[in-house]
Amino acid sequence: MKILFVVVIVLYAASVALQFAGAAFKKDKLLKASWLVFVAAFAVQSVFFVARGVAAKRLPLSNQFEFSFAFAWGVALMLIILRSRLKADWLSVAAMPMALLILTYAALQPMEIRELMPALRSAWFGVHIGSAVLSYASFVIAGSIGLRYVLMEKKHREEDQKALRQMDYLSYRLVAFGFLFLTIVILSGAIWAEQAWSAFWTWDPKEVWALITWIIYAVYLHLRLRKKHSGVKMAWFLIIAVPVVFFTFAGVNTLLPGLHSYG
Amino acid sequence: MKKIYNFLRSMRFGIFLLILVALCCVAGSLIPQEREAAWYVQQYGATHVTILALQLNNIYKSWYFILITALLCLNLTLCSVIRIRSVVKAAKSEAQRAAGMRDTMLLSPDELDTLREHLLKKRCESEQIGEVTVYRKRGYGRYGSFLLHLSILLVVLFGALTLYTPKVTDMSCLPGESLHLEDGTEIAVKDFQIEDESGRIDYQSTVMVVLPGGKASGWQTVKVNYPLSCGRYKIYQNTYATAGSVTVTNLATGGQDDILLTELVMLSLDGMHGIWFEALYPDIIMEPDGTATLVTATAGRYPNPVYEILVADGTQFSPMFAFPGDEIEAGGLRFHFNEPVEYPGLRIKKVSVLAQDLLIAAFVLMTLALFITFFLPPVVVKVDGEGCAVGGPKPESMRMELEALFPDAPEAAPEAASAKEQEEERE
Numbered sequence: 061m062k063i064l065f066v067v068v069i070v071l072y073a074a075s076v077a078l079q080f081a082g083a084a085f086k087k088d089k090l091l092k093a094s095w096l097v098f099v100a101a102f103a104v105q106s107v108f109f110v111a112r113g114v115a116a117k118r119l120p121l122s123n124q125f126e127f128s129f130a131f132a133w134g135v136a137l138m139l140i141i142l143r144s145r146l147k148a149d150w151l152s153v154a155a156m157p158m159a160l161l162i163l164t165y166a167a168l169q170p171m172e173i174r175e176l177m178p179a180l181r182s183a184w185f186g187v188h189i190g191s192a193v194l195s196y197a198s199f200v201i202a203g204s205i206g207l208r209y210v211l212m213e214k215k216h217r218e219e220d221q222k223a224l225r226q227m228d229y230l231s232y233r234l235v236a237f238g239f240l241f242l243t244i245v246i247l248s249g250a251i252w253a254e255q256a257w258s259a260f261w262t263w264d265p266k267e268v269w270a271l272i273t274w275i276i277y278a279v280y281l282h283l284r285l286r287k288k289h290s291g292v293k294m295a296w297f298l299i300i301a302v303p304v305v306f307f308t309f310a311g312v313n314t315l316l317p318g319l320h321s322y323g
Numbered sequence: 324m325k326k327i328y329n330f331l332r333s334m335r336f337g338i339f340l341l342i343l344v345a346l347c348c349v350a351g352s353l354i355p356q357e358r359e360a361a362w363y364v365q366q367y368g369a370t371h372v373t374i375l376a377l378q379l380n381n382i383y384k385s386w387y388f389i390l391i392t393a394l395l396c397l398n399l400t401l402c403s404v405i406r407i408r409s410v411v412k413a414a415k416s417e418a419q420r421a422a423g424m425r426d427t428m429l430l431s432p433d434e435l436d437t438l439r440e441h442l443l444k445k446r447c448e449s450e451q452i453g454e455v456t457v458y459r460k461r462g463y464g465r466y467g468s469f470l471l472h473l474s475i476l477l478v479v480l481f482g483a484l485t486l487y488t489p490k491v492t493d494m495s496c497l498p499g500e501s502l503h504l505e506d507g508t509e510i511a512v513k514d515f516q517i518e519d520e521s522g523r524i525d526y527q528s529t530v531m532v533v534l535p536g537g538k539a540s541g542w543q544t545v546k547v548n549y550p551l552s553c554g555r556y557k558i559y560q561n562t563y564a565t566a567g568s569v570t571v572t573n574l575a576t577g578g579q580d581d582i583l584l585t586e587l588v589m590l591s592l593d594g595m596h597g598i599w600f601e602a603l604y605p606d607i608i609m610e611p612d613g614t615a616t617l618v619t620a621t622a623g624r625y626p627n628p629v630y631e632i633l634v635a636d637g638t639q640f641s642p643m644f645a646f647p648g649d650e651i652e653a654g655g656l657r658f659h660f661n662e663p664v665e666y667p668g669l670r671i672k673k674v675s676v677l678a679q680d681l682l683i684a685a686f687v688l689m690t691l692a693l694f695i696t697f698f699l700p701p702v703v704v705k706v707d708g709e710g711c712a713v714g715g716p717k718p719e720s721m722r723m724e725l726e727a728l729f730p731d732a733p734e735a736a737p738e739a740a741s742a743k744e745q746e747e748e749r750e
C-alpha cells in the first residue's frame with residue numbers, strides 16, 4: 061500500500077515538473093507528456109483509493125490522511141473533467157501543483173487504517189465528506205484560475221480579453237458549484253450532529269470555519285453580481301479565499317480544539 | 324426615512340452584516356467559549372478584562388451577535404419581499420422587453436438557422452413578436468434567488484428556535500433501573516453494552532420511554548447516531564461508565580444483597596467493621612519487583628478489573644485489591660466481588676418536533692433553491708434577421724454558451740439600457 065502511495069506522489073511530482081519545464085522552454089511535447097503522467101497518476105491514485113476502501117471495509121474518508129488524499133483526488137478529477145470538456149489546457153499550470161501540494165500534506169499524516177469511531181458510522185458520513193471534497197476542490201481550482209487570471213491580465217494584451225472573460229466565468233461557475241456543495245456539507249453536517257450529539261449546531265470551530273468559508277464565497281457571489289468590480293479584483297478574491305479553505309480543512313483540526321479533531 | 328429603508332434592504336448592508344457574522348465567528352473560534360471566568364484570568368492575564376467586557380467568552384449569545392443576526396433577518400426579509408415584487412413584475416413584460424433589445428451578437432443567415440435549431444433543440448418556447456422571435460424556457464428559474472434568501476431566513480429562524488429552546492439533560496442510569504423526570508416521564512434502561520457482536524466498540528442500550536399519558540416507545544436500541552424518539556423526547560447515547568458490583572451476604576442471617584458501587588462508600592453493619600469501596604480500575608500492571616501500577620484510562624473496556632478497597636476493623640484500615648470472583652469476610656459480612664457493570668450516560672432532549680421538521684424542510688428548500696439559482700437559470704433569447712441578444716434576469720450563462728457556439732461572431736456593443744434594467748431588477 062505504502063509503495064502505491066509513493067508511486068502516486070512521484071507521478072504527480074513528475075507531471076508538475078514536466079509542466080513547468082514545458083512552460084519554461086515552450087515545448088508542447090513536454091506539456092503533453094506532463095498531462096499523460098498526470099492522468100496516469102490519477103489512475104493509480106484511484107486504485108489506491110479503492111484498495112484502501114476495500115482494506116478498511118468502509119469509505120476511506122475518515123481521518124486527515126484519507127480526507128486530504130480524497131481532496132487531492134477531487135482536484136485531479138475536476139481538472140481532468142474540465143480540461144476534457146473545455147479544452148482549457150491552461151488550467152493545468154495552476155491546478156496541478158495544487159493537487160501535488162494537498163497530496164504532500166496527506167503524506168505528512170499518519171497513514172494506518174484505524175477502526176471508525178461510532179459517531180462516524182452514519183449514512184450522512186459519505187454525503188457530508190464527499191460533498192466537502194467536491195466543494196473544496198472546486199474552490200481550489202477556482203483559486204488557481206484566479207491566479208492565472210491575475211498573471212495574464214498583467215500583460216494587458218488585447219487578444220487575451222476573451223480568454224480572461226472565459227476564465228472569470230469559469231471560476232464563477234466553479235464557485236457556484238462549490239458553494240452548493242459547501243451548503244450541502246453544512247446542512248448534512250447539521251442533521252448528522254443532531255442525530256449523534258443532539259444539537260444541529262454547537263459552534264464547534266470546524267463548523268464555524270465552514271460557516272466563515274461559506275460567508276466568504278457568498279460575499280464573492282454577491283460582489284460578482286453587482287458587476288461593479290473588475291475581473292482582477294474578483295480573481296484576487298478567489299486567490300485570497302484559498303488559504304481560508306485550507307484552514308477550514310486542515311488548520312482547524314490541528315490548531316483549534318473541538319469535536320471534529322478526529323486525527 | 325426612505326433613505327434608511329433603502330439602506331436596510333440593500334445588498335451592501337447584507338454583505339456588511341455577513342462580514343460581521345464572519346468576524347464574530349473568527350473571534351469565537353480563537354477564544355474558547357463559555358469557560359469559567361477564572362480560566363480566562365489564568366489564560367489571558369490582563370487581557371481577560373477586555374474579553375469579558377466584550378463578551379468574547381460567550382460571543383454567540385452576546386447582545387451584539389443577536390442584534391447582527393436580527394438585522395440580517397430584517398435585511399433578508401426586506402430584500403426578499405422587494406425582490407419577489409420586482410421579479411414578478413419583470414416576468415410579465417419580459418418577452419416584450421426582450422423583443423426590444425438591440426442585438427449584441429451579429430450572425431450570418433446560416434448561423435441564425437443553427438441558432439434557432441439549437442434553441443428549439445433545447446426545448447425553448449418561441450414567441451413571434453413583430454419581426455423578432457423570442458425564445459424562452461425555465462421561467463421558474465428566476466425565482467431561485469428569492470427562494471434562496473427566503474430559505475436562509477427560515478434556516479436562521481428555525482435554527483435559532485431549535486438551538487435555544489430544547490431542554491437538554493445528561494443522566495446516567497444503571498441497567499434494570501429507571502429515571503423519573505419532573506413531568507412524570509419515565510425512562511427505563513434494560514441493558515447496556517460497549518461492544519457489538521463482532522467486538523467493535525459500539526455503545527448501545529435498550530431503552531424504553533413511558534410518557535405521562537401512558538404512551539410508551541417499547542424497548543428500543545439506542546446507540547450513537549441512532550437516538551430514540553418518543554413524543555417530544557429524544558434519547559441519545561452520550562457517555563458510559565462502569566460500576567463495581569458486589570454481592571453482600573449477612574453471615575448471621577444469610578440475607579443477600581447485590582450492590583452497585585459507583586462512588587466512595589462504606590459497606591458495614593455497625594459502621595466500624597466492613598469494607599470501604601474506594602475505586603474500580605480497568606486494569607493493573609504487576610511489575611516483577613512486586614509493585615503494581617493501576618491503569619486509569621477508561622476508554623473502551625475493562626480487561627482486568629480491579630477493586631481498590633480498605634478493610635475496616637475498628638480503627639484499623641488495611642488497603643487491598645480485589646478481583647472479580649474474590650471473596651472477603653469482614654464485620655460479619657461476606658463480600659463476593661462480581662464482574663463490573665457498564666451503564667450508559669444518556670442525553671435526554673425535550674424539543675418541539677415541529678420546529679425540527681420545519682428546519683429540515685428549510686434545509687431542503689435551501690438546497691433546491693441554490694440548485695435552481697445556479698444550474699437552472701431562465702433562458703431568454705431574442706433572434707431577428709441580423710443577430711441575437713440574450714435577456715432575462717440571468718443572461719450570463721446563455722451569453723457564454725452562444726459565444727462558445729459562435730466563437731467568431733462579431734460582437735455589437737452591449738446595450739446600456741438593458742444592463743441598467745438588470746441592475747434595477749436586482750436592487
Ligand code: HEM
Nearest residue numbers: 278281285332333334337338398399402468475696749750
Ligand atoms: C445570508 C446569506 C446569503 C447568501 C448565502 C446569499 C446568497 C446569494 C446568492 C448565491 C446569490 C446569487 C444568486 C444568483 O446568482 O442569482 C445571491 C443574490 C443576491 N442576494 Fe444574496 N445571499 C445572502 C444574503 C443576502 C442578503 C442579506 C441580501 C440583502 C439584501 C442579499 C441580496 C441579494 C441580492 C439583491 C441578490 C441578487 C439577486 C438576483 O440576482 O436576483 N443576499 N445571494
